[in-house]
Amino acid sequence: MPDFAHERHKPPRALNRPRELVVVCAPMRSNVNLSRIVRAAACCGLDRIISTGPAKLERKIARDGADTVRIETHRTLLPVLDGLRADGYRLVGLEQTSHSRDLHHYQFVRRTALVIGNERTGLTDDVLAELDEVVEIPVWGLPYSYNVATATAMALYEYCRQYPEG
Numbered sequence: 103m104p105d106f107a108h109e110r111h112k113p114p115r116a117l118n119r120p121r122e123l124v125v126v127c128a129p130m131r132s133n134v135n136l137s138r139i140v141r142a143a144a145c146c147g148l149d150r151i152i153s154t155g156p157a158k159l160e161r162k163i164a165r166d167g168a169d170t171v172r173i174e175t176h177r178t179l180l181p182v183l184d185g186l187r188a189d190g191y192r193l194v195g196l197e198q199t200s201h202s203r204d205l206h207h208y209q210f211v212r213r214t215a216l217v218i219g220n221e222r223t224g225l226t227d228d229v230l231a232e233l234d235e236v237v238e239i240p241v242w243g244l245p246y247s248y249n250v251a252t253a254t255a256m257a258l259y260e261y262c263r264q265y266p267e268g
Contacts, residue, residue, distance in 0.1 A: 117268030122213040129155020137163035138251035146258045154179045191215040195236040197225045202238035
């Protein structure tokens with residue numbers, strides 16, 4: 103049996119290139135969810151999140167992410183999506199829809215904007231109409247979907263699994 107030694111708080115792995123993933127959040131109801139998303143994004147080596155609406159960051163929850171991830175705040179989502187598309191990003195929503203692709207079988211393009219919906223209402227129809235693709239995470243029990251911050255962390259992890267070096 104291996105002799106495991108506890109190594110908590112290992113230094114982060116170095117990336118060979120910056121991540122070309124940006125998280126774009128619809129207006130959130132909860133500061134906790136936005137803060138958890140920022141923390142997960144920081145762990146994944148992201149340096150940018152775009153947030154719309156009134157949610158504020160809670161530093162105790164976001165931890166080091168509060169200092170390492172730049173948060174851009176905008177009033178509305180649709181103009182942000184237009185700008186990201188013009189900058190060459192593929193707009194990928196995280197939502198359950200009639201044509202969502204299973205996250206387990208989805209190949210992200212390197213330059214992706216991952217669009218995250220509101221905790222209660224998800225992504226609105228006008229936002230869905232602007233997206234290039236939508237991915238969803240399978241659920242095997244109840245409730246019918248994951249918490250928005252949990253689902254975002256899962257999608258970020260899958261992107262990083264596909265591009266482990268950046």
